[in-house]
Amino acid sequence: MYAPSFAAPTTVAEAVQLLANASGVAKVLAGGTDLLVQLRSGILKPDLIVDTKRIPELRTITSEGGGYRIGASVSGAEAGEHATLSRDWPGIVEAVELIGSTQIQGRASFVGNLCNASPAADSVPALIAAGATVVIAGPNGEREVPVEEVPTGPGSTSLAKGEMVVAVKLPPKPARTGDAYLRFIPRTEMDIAVVGAGVCVTLDEGGTCTAAKVSLGAVAPTVLVVPDAAAALIGSKLDDAALAALDAAARAACKPIDDKRGTIEYRTKVAGVLARRAAATAFKRAGA
């Protein structure tokens, strides 16, 4: 009969040691909103569950070098309540706040959303667009990688045995920069993204885009970075031609599947729609 072990370490070192020395499958329990569903369904039967919510540094959001360091166990609700994070990175906060219900918000974390490695994860396109990185702790110390390098396919990540993400780092926000995230779901709440689009743009004083990053979710095995879509925005003031080019580039990048949440055709078209709409919001936030 299935009987997993449980540990609730209070330091990162202790957590890493537990994960590294585990015999069998060990899973990190941050918010648990994906893990417990997988446990319940029997898809996942870890031998060890490591609760990281008792590690103080994983529970806090700190300002760091003009940017932010968000602990891996910070919940969506906590992020939403942070005074300046929502002001500086509204796209990221709105993305993490779209994950599930109020109840899910009370538990679900950025990092859980990332490490669950679903291509439809809401926070991930927004983090990628903003140029976020993650700090990974492991038996050989810490390393820092861009968010887009963590998921490698549906349900799989680049983390080695014994490694865990301890924080997400957001860079200092350049002047006249705005980010936005939009997703499409059939209802208004409680669904998994059929398509998600994160856009971050920086404008010059005249309102012309000088830098951009566009990321799409749920249209490929991992969240996509779409340089062609960003290129469509750079040098523009988001005129109709730029919007059309953005729409086309977003659609061209899609490699979706047909499933119960959407068809290939539908996802591809809506990716273009959302990229345009998210770009409009990002421009507005950047001060255009």
Next chain:
Amino acid sequence: MAKHHISTTINGEPVEFLCNTEQTMLDVLRDELHLTGTKEGCATGDCGACSITVDGRLVCSCLMLGVEAEGHSVETIEGMADGDQLHPLQQKFLEYAALQCGICTPGFLVASRALLERNPNPTEEEARYWLAGNLCRCTGYDKIIRAVLDTAADMRGAS
């Protein structure tokens, strides 16, 4: 593996229980502590019938392990009334006929209380989005939303 011995606070009372790792807080409340006012509608976080608060934060008890309750303060529907004095939300739900079968009602009440504690003056849209994780199949939500908004108005008037 041996069961975990957990010390926690439930509805203001110190409570100790034993549980296995894989038992959810919902399982513990219902099966070990016989607090069956917290309901299981899906066990996957999609219906909100198992809503509780942990240290004041609204969560689905089906998405929390029992072992995680160690040292925390849990509030369930059973702790909402003060003896036989109903919470204003409970009273208003009755007056508005905001329940039909009643299975979702404990979850809605716990979630609504958490809303009003954070936002004493929610708009209809805010109330609807806050409660989007609580499914009701009987009422179409109309009378629930009205009851919540009217309770908020009453409580603002009283304070």
Next chain:
Amino acid sequence: MAPDGTPDLKVVGTRPIRPDGVDKVTGRAQFGADFQLPGQLVGKVLRSPHAHARIRSIDTSKAEAIPGVKAVMTAADMPEITSEEAFVGEGPADFKDMSGNTMARDKALYDGHAVAAVAATSAAAADAALAAIEVDYEVLPHVIDVEDAMVEGAPVLHDDMFTSGVDPKPTTPSNVAKRMVFELGDVDAAFGKADIVIERKYKTAPVHQGYIEPHACVAQYAADGQVQIYCSSQGQFMVRAYVAKLLGIDISEIRVTPLEIGGGFGGKTLVYLEPLAVVLSRKSGRPVKMAMTREEVFRGSGPTSGGTVWVKIGAKRDGTIVAGDAVLKFQAGAYAGSPVGPGCMTAFAVYDLQDVRITGYDVVTNRPKVAAYRAPGAPISNFGVESAVDELARELDMDPVELRLKNAAKKGTKAAYGPTFGDIGCVETLEAVKDHPNYNVPLGPNQGRGVAAGFWFNIGGESSATVNINEDGTAVVATGNPDIGGSRASMAMMAAEVLGIDVERVRPIVADTSSVGYCFLTGGSRVTFATGMAVVEASKSVVNELKARAAKTWDIPVDAVEWQDGRAVPAGSNAGDFEPLSLEDLAAKSGRTGGPIAATSSLNAQGAGPGFGTHLVDVEVDRETGHVKVLRYLATQDAGRAIHPSYVEGQIQGGAVQGIGWALNEEYIYDDQGRLENPGFLDYRIPVASDLPMIDTVVVEVPNPRHPYGARGVGEVPIVPPMAAMANAIQDAIGIRMTELPMSPPKVRKAVDEQAAAEE
């Protein structure tokens, strides 16, 4: 009496707090999964992963050897049942099929079909036992879609199924269980008189009732053969009858205690777990508790049919509809018995037509056997007919409400299914829509307004009630119908009205099967009407007895006593001069005047007044994403007489929102192996609070002359019109006719693209 002759009512029509309310807002109410018995085991079901498979063998030996496992069962532990029509549920059924649906015998007929069950001392042991049961399946070709199942050469589910209702009866088996025709006049000739004919095919997806409480029960089989069952269902007498029949037990040996029911909508008018729990208890000698997971609810319990609806209607230029013709093909799931019959009967019932024909087919497919769902069958045929009528209104350039008013059923209209309507409120609900402010709110771009009307028969049937007067003058009203949405409040109110006392002095209970007379189940919108009638009759008997006791006390003839406001008074000055005797006085002295005061009524209520409703919805369509937002929603309905108006409104609002879900997003999604891909609330998308506006209601009251207070059933009608109303609103918004449910974003976007391509 009021000047217009309606009774002067003190309680009926008010809004008291429901008697079970405090238990439900404090978490004290005991629902199906909340009950337990000492020493109970955990029972679980093994379900087929295949849509269609022959069961060659089942080896349970490894499961039985697991520590903590106390019983394992298969269909071999249940008696083989011969075919016999079942009579205690809602909709047609056969006991043999029901036995097969409870536990597959030779073949598994759908993904989720029960094939074995276990009882163990812990959930973990039960799970381990399920994993250790070895079932040898021979996977067979399967069929999911209703029209695919009707094609020659389709995989046949039952080799003994020969279509009934066709002449001559076929000699080869097929998936078509039954064909039926309802016809009035000469339809083919009538189409010749039409200036305009609309002909179109529509399709709906199977949808689940989506009650939030999964099925659950506790059963105890004692050594002397007595069976106790505690469960949530829509009928404790239904559970008793089915368990008795499926397991070959005398009815007198079974006692079913109803627990609170967390929603049913028709889906709890069958048994799934109860017979299995009884068998497991018999084998283990211990009580067994079983509760479905949400996934099991979707895979293993009945949704309602999906189907196709072909409609042809003809009208004159002035808007007079001269002919209607429809062909309905409904999926029954794995066993015969879709609600295609009521689908046919209700199809054109909102219209006064002389020439009308409806043909129905009941078709089996490799899906869960359907169960009743609110106005079973009517929403499906209504979606087709009310969409077609909207197309007709556009063709005629006529206001859709005016077109309906011109053709509406009224007193004296003969319905296609037989009866001639008496007092009905179809016209009144249409006029209530026209009179409502929503009817004239200006609309913006991509916004549209849709209307549709709907009908349900409502039913009566067998009901019993007992009224006991307590020593202090309070009363207990016992009935045998589970309270699914506030019916105890209505029962108490009607009793209080007759007794002339405050409703707070009446305590209504839902009694177990051994404590009250037989009641047909809670369904078909019958309880307030039929069981309410039994409560009124029993209360009247109590009043008669109270009058007799007063007469005895005063030593005057009983017909010289009147009952007024809860007191016996002398009937006029000739009867004598006595101080009135209150219910409290009479109750306190009852021991000295003849003993306890109580009365029972058992009856078969006839004359349920038909129900009509009209819905008006405004939507906004996002052409780029296909998303449809509901802006405003109005439902008008004839309730006959609203006993408790809040719960009448609640029924209307809830039914309308279920219909919105059916219209927009709800569907069963299957993979190519016939496995259900969305057995959970994440991807089976019922409406959430943020999807909706307030649901405005107007309750119209055209009294039902057959009920003491004029009540009609109200629970079914509101789910009938929403799908067509939504489709009609979408058409109004973007000029596109959606003919297939659900009208989900990908489908709407596709239709927008096709429209654009066609215009190029």
